[in-house]
Amino acid sequence: MNSAKRRILRGLGRIFMGAAIITVAKSSSIQAASNHSLAEFNAGAATVLDCMDREVDVAAFHQPSKQSVDDGDGESGDPDSEMSNLVMANVHNSLNVREEPDEDSAKVGYMYADCGGEILEKKGDWTKIKSGNLVGWCSNEYLLMGEEAKELASSVGITLATVKADALRVRKEPSEASGIWGLVAKGDSIEAIVDDSNEDWVAIDFEGEEGYISAEFVDINFSVDNGETLEEIKERERKEKEEKAKLIANLGPVAVGATDEQLLASLVYCESGNQTYEGMLAVASVVMNRVRSAAYPNTISGVIYASGQFTPALNGKVAAQLSIGVPQPCLQAAKEAISGKTNIGTATHFRRWTGQEGIVIGAHVFY
Numbered sequence: 120m121n122s123a124k125r126r127i128l129r130g131l132g133r134i135f136m137g138a139a140i141i142t143v144a145k146s147s148s149i150q151a152a153s154n155h156s157l158a159e160f161n162a163g164a165a166t167v168l169d170c171m172d173r174e175v176d177v178a179a180f181h182q183p184s185k186q187s188v189d190d191g192d193g194e195s196g197d198p199d200s201e202m203s204n205l206v207m208a209n210v211h212n213s214l215n216v217r218e219e220p221d222e223d224s225a226k227v228g229y230m231y232a233d234c235g236g237e238i239l240e241k242k243g244d245w246t247k248i249k250s251g252n253l254v255g256w257c258s259n260e261y262l263l264m265g266e267e268a269k270e271l272a273s274s275v276g277i278t279l280a281t282v283k284a285d286a287l288r289v290r291k292e293p294s295e296a297s298g299i300w301g302l303v304a305k306g307d308s309i310e311a312i313v314d315d316s317n318e319d320w321v322a323i324d325f326e327g328e329e330g331y332i333s334a335e336f337v338d339i340n341f342s343v344d345n346g347e348t349l350e351e352i353k354e355r356e357r358k359e360k361e362e363k364a365k366l367i368a369n370l371g372p373v374a375v376g377a378t379d380e381q382l383l384a385s386l387v388y389c390e391s392g393n394q395t396y397e398g399m400l401a402v403a404s405v406v407m408n409r410v411r412s413a414a415y416p417n418t419i420s421g422v423i424y425a426s427g428q429f430t431p432a433l434n435g436k437v438a439a440q441l442s443i444g445v446p447q448p449c450l451q452a453a454k455e456a457i458s459g460k461t462n463i464g465t466a467t468h469f470r471r472w473t474g475q476e477g478i479v480i481g482a483h484v485f486y
Contacts, residue, residue, distance in 0.1 A: 206248050207268040208234045208346070209261050212413040216255035216346060220245030228253040228348040232414035233275040235343035238264070251345025274486075275468060276343040280311040280321050283337060289330035293320035300330045310430065311339060312473055324471045328393065329482075344426055359420055379419045382437070383407075383453035384445040386423050389431035391483065396448055398481040401463045403456035405485065408467045415467070419457075 208214045208230035217224040220242045230236070236250030245256045246264075263271055286304050290297040303309060303325075312322040312329065320331040321339065347355065383403055391402045409415035409422045416422050423432045431437050463469075463478050466485040477486035 203265070204238045205264070205268045205272065206236050206238050206246065207263040207271045207343070208232060208236075208257075209263045209271075210414065214257055214261045214346075216248070216250075216253055216257055218255060220247070220256040222258070224256070226349065227255040228346055228351070230257065230346035231344070232412075233344050234346045235268070235272055235276070236346065248346075251347070252351065253346040253348050272343050276341055277470075278311040278339065278341050279308045280323055280332065280337040280339055281308045282306060282332075287332045287336055289323070289325045289332055290320075291328075291330065293317050293322070293331040297331070300325050300328055303332065307434070308430070310471070312471055326393070329471070344428065347426075355426070359418075359424060380450060380453045380457060381441060381445060382423060383419050383457065384450040385437045385440040386429060386432060387452050388440055388445055388449040389436045390429070391481070392446070392449065394481040394483070396452060397462055398483060399449055399452035400455060400460070401466075401478075401480045401483065401485050402469065403452045404461040404463050405467060405469050407456045407459075408461070408463075408465050412467060 210230070210232055212232075214230040214234075215226050216228045216230055218227055230248075230250060230253070234250055236248040236253075238246055239249055239254070240247040242256075244259050246259055246262055247256050248254070248262075262268075282303050282305050284305060286302050289300040289303060291300055292298075303323075309323045309325065309332075312324065319334055321334045321337055323330050323332060383406055386406065387399050387402050391398045394402075406419060406422050410417060410419060416425060423429055423437065429437075462480070463485040466478060469483045469485045471482055472479050472484035475484050475486070477484040479485075
């Protein structure tokens with residue numbers, strides 16, 4: 120088993136860290152990097168790194184935070200033992216988390232579909248869990264543990280590569296001599312594609328293309344979404360209102376529906392701008408399927424900006440695209456999805472296709 124996959128497996132054992140491990144990327148750094156020519160990509164070895172830039176002092180990079188699922192030794196620890204503490208919410212809507220193991224006890228927050236946590240204590244038909252900042256008791260009737268929890272986590276979680284260097288070249292192939300797609304900056308977290316074939320490179324989804332970055336200069340972490348405390352829910356709802364207000368201000372005096380179309384179209388462009396129209400419609404349909412489902416927020420903005428769900432929304436790419444406009448095909452896909460059209464049934468998830476079962480459209484699989 121290679122070191123990257125070992126870290127991912129160990130991450131499953133501590134998956135309760137959830138969205139806390141995600142470092143929100145600065146979109147400005149990526150935007151600036153994309154404006155460089157290929158000649159500039161190959162300049163400045165002390166800043167732009169891949170595995171041939173050995174003169175950089177790797178020890179100077181920041182150490183993984185306490186929330187990282189990688190313990191740093193790459194070898195020790197028993198992943199199977201660690202996974203015994205994993206718990207996943209088994210709900211279609213939301214799960215009440217209470218102060219005490221009693222259905223009449225006060226609520227302290229909620230776990231939603233796809234949320235995971237750590238088992239702290241068991242008492243009769245109740246389990247005390249920790250999911251992000253949420254700590255409380257849940258009825259065992261609505262929890263998955265053991266192998267069932269691991270299976271669900273593997274399906275809905277995401278593997279992220281977080282950049283430790285000032286910047287890394289994204290190669291088209293796992294080779295120093297390969298061409299370059301672009302750059303990723305320090306602190307950026309990009310979806311990683313699990314691949315056993317090469318320990319020196321990490322395959323990533325880079326703006327819809329498969330790219331490769333040096334494994335030496337990234338932290339590999341696996342996460343699922345966290346539950347929310349009542350205080351966090353109020354704060355999230357406040358931020359959503361502010362974000363919506365900004366969108367309206369940026370786009371001018373337009374109808375709320377049009378703003379939703381623009382927002383969804385921007386996400387579609389960021390996630391599938393290089394795919395066929397069918398691929399764009401499929402991404403838009405995932406969002407609308409979530410809006411219609413009781414397991415997710417009931418607004419387009421709520422779904423798009425939900426914690427740990429759509430990386431382009433969290434790292435600023437969606438907002439940046441809105442400011443410069445959205446291509447017509449993406450807007451058309453958004454309009455059709457909002458009107459009820461779908462080419463993926465009721466699927467609520469998608470990821471880059473690497474052989475998984477599901478509805479495969481272009482580079483993505485929908486499930």
